[in-house]
Amino acid sequence: MPSSPEQHWQTRTHQAFVDYYARQSLSAAAFDRSRRLRDKLLRFAPAREGPLHVADIGSNAGTQARVWAELGHRVYGVEINADLVRIAQERMAGEGLPVWFHLGSATALPFRDASMDVCIAPELLEHVPPWETCLDEFVRVLRPGGVLFLSTTNRLCPVQDEFNLPLYSWYPAPLKRRFEHLAVTSRPELANHAAYPAVNWFTPGQLRRALAERGMRGLDRFDALAADGGLRGAVARAVRLLPPLRWMGYLLTPGTTLIALKEPV
Numbered sequence: 635m636p637s638s639p640e641q642h643w644q645t646r647t648h649q650a651f652v653d654y655y656a657r658q659s660l661s662a663a664a665f666d667r668s669r670r671l672r673d674k675l676l677r678f679a680p681a682r683e684g685p686l687h688v689a690d691i692g693s694n695a696g697t698q699a700r701v702w703a704e705l706g707h708r709v710y711g712v713e714i715n716a717d718l719v720r721i722a723q724e725r726m727a728g729e730g731l732p733v734w735f736h737l738g739s740a741t742a743l744p745f746r747d748a749s750m751d752v753c754i755a756p757e758l759l760e761h762v763p764p765w766e767t768c769l770d771e772f773v774r775v776l777r778p779g780g781v782l783f784l785s786t787t788n789r790l791c792p793v794q795d796e797f798n799l800p801l802y803s804w805y806p807a808p809l810k811r812r813f814e815h816l817a818v819t820s821r822p823e824l825a826n827h828a829a830y831p832a833v834n835w836f837t838p839g840q841l842r843r844a845l846a847e848r849g850m851r852g853l854d855r856f857d858a859l860a861a862d863g864g865l866r867g868a869v870a871r872a873v874r875l876l877p878p879l880r881w882m883g884y885l886l887t888p889g890t891t892l893i894a895l896k897e898p899v
Contacts, residue, residue: 643739645716648827652717659695668701671754671783674858678893679752680779685732686751689775691740691768692758696722696733702752703731710750711735712743715829740768745775752781757889759786760796760832766844773848773896782850782894789835790881793888796832797825803835810835838890850894856880858893 658664679686685707690699693711695718702709713719713735722735736744740755741764753772759765772782787794792801797813799805805813814833817825825831842852859870873879 643714644829645714645737647715647717647829648822651827651829652715652721654826655718656695656721659697664697665701668698671698671756672701672705675752675754675781675783675893677861678781678853678895680777680781682751687749688752688754689743689745689750689772691743691753691755691772693722693735694718696725696735698754698756699733699735700726700731703733706732707752708732709734710745712738712740714739740771743771743775747774748777750775750780751777752783754783756783756785759784759836760834761828761830763833765834769844769848773845773850776896778896778898780896782845782892782896784841784890784892784894786841786890787832787835788884788888788890789837790884791886791888794832795888799824836890838884838892841890841892845892845894849897851897852892852894855887855891856883858891 686702688699688702688707688709690702690709690711693699693713696711699709699711699722709732711722711733713722714737716737719735719737726733726735738744740758740762753776755768755772759768762768776782787796787803789803792804794803796802797817799813802810802813810833813824814831817828817831822828838854842854845852856870856873859866860874861867862870873883
């Protein structure tokens with residue numbers, strides 16, 4: 635288990651990668667997306683007096699952390715890219731918001747057991763070879779009743795943004811390994827100059843089973859939408875009742891999104 639990401643992990647990457655995320659994180663679309671996610675998770679978060687404690691894993695340049703902190707919640711970001719940590723810290727400097735950023739790895743979170751009410755890990759699991767260790771860490775730091783958000787790859791859908799190659803989700807594993815090697819050697823543009831290209835490809839069922847083994851009740855996008863009113867909620871409830879329709883929904887959705895609730899002890 636890495637004790638210091640600077641000793642065991644590559645914390646620098648191509649400047650084009652940093653510049654892209656620095657720009658993207660300030661866009662109106664990024665803030666809107668982050669606030670929508672925050673508001674959705676607040677519907678599932680445990681009720682408690684005072685602010686929630688939120689772990690933002692893969693915190694990037696701090697947009698998600700900011701939208702939680704602007705409501706007074708205490709946010710602890712973890713990011714493996716040193717340049718993005720620095721940018722996030724500089725953006726928050728002097729604003730008085732309850733946000734702290736850490737340079738670190740999702741495989742060894744710098745938080746005590748059962749210290750967080752919410753854990754957010756968007757677009758992260760696909761990039762970490764020991765992804766099950768990440769799940770162990772997310773569950774460890776959550777309090778009973780806490781909520782976990784995951785978004786990652788979907789092996790069932792041919793559309794994806796990780797590699798600039800058509801139908802990549804459906805490539806056989808040996809061919810994926812070949813392009814992963816090229817992306818970190820001679821062809822970094824294949825994976826958008828990421829230091830850690832996507833190496834894991836999931837199905838919603840696979841992740842739900844892995845979470846259930848860890849005492850988490852997983853809700854896929856249809857389960858989460860079913861609680862909504864109006865047409866969206868009605869459509870999601872209908873999809874849940876028809877397994878072939880649910881599978882078709884997975885097939886047509888580029889990513890896997892799950893909300894998971896930690897069962898009380």
